[in-house]
Amino acid sequence: MHHEVTVEINAPAETVWRLLEDVERWPEWTASIDRVERLTQGPFGEGSKARVHQPKLPAAVWTVTDFDPGRSFTWAARTPGLTTVASHDVTTHADGTVSVRLVLDQTGPLAFLVALLAGARSRRYVAMEAAGLKRKAELQQ
Template sequence: MRFEATTEIAADAEQVWAVLVDVERWPEWTASVSRVERGEPGPLAVGATATLTQPKLRPAVWRVTELTEGREFTWVSDTPGVRTRGEHRLLPQPDGRTRVELAIVQSGLLAGLVGRLYGGLLRRYVGLEAEGLQRRCERS
C-alpha cells in the first residue's frame, strides 16, 4: 500500500530541508504528529531514531535508513506483520521553488489489512504533513 502527497513550496530546498529534518518540531506545523522524541542528539543521519506519537495511532519508533543531505530521507517503522516506510524527497525547481514528495509505503503480511483499516487516516496524515510543511516554510 502506498499513500502519497506532493506540494510546491515558495522557498528554496535548503530552507525546506532545514524545517523537514528538524523532526522534533513537527508537532508545531502538522496536526498529524502530536509528539516527537529523538533517540539521540544531533542532526538527522542514517541510523538515527525518533519516536512519533500521532493521533489515533500507537507511538512508533522510526529509524532513518537512507539520507541524502539537502534532498531526501527515508525512515522505517516495524510492527508485527507490517513495515512502514516514510519517504521525504525535495526537488529544487528552476524558479527557486521546491517540489516536495512525501509517501508512506506499507509492506508485509498484514499490510493489506492495515491499509484497508487505516488507509484513509494515513492518506489524510501525509496530506496534512505536506500542507503544514508548505505553510511553515512559506511563513518563514
C-alpha cells in the same frame, strides 16, 4: 498500501530541508503529529531513531535508512507483520520553487488489514504534513 503526495513550495530548499530534518518540531506545523522524541543523539542522519506519536495511532519508532543531506531522507518503522516506510524528497526547480514529495509504503502480512482499518487516516495525515510544511516554509519568507 502506497500513498504519495507532492506539494509545490514557494520557499528556498534550505528552509524546507531545515523544517523536514528537525523532526522534533514537526508538531508545530502539522496536526498529524502529536510529539516526536529523538532517541539518538547527534545530527539527524542515517541510523537516527525517533519515537513518533500520532493522533489515534500507536507510537512508532522510526529509523532513518537513507539520508542525502538537503535532498531526501527515508525512515522505516517495523512492527510484527507490518513495515512502514516514509520518504521525504526535496527537489529545487530552475525558478527557485521547491517540490516536496512525501511517500508512504506499508508492506507485510498485515498491510492489507492495516490499509482497510487505517488507510484513510494515513493518507489524510500525509496530506496534512504536505500542507503544513508548505504553510510553515512559506511563512518563513
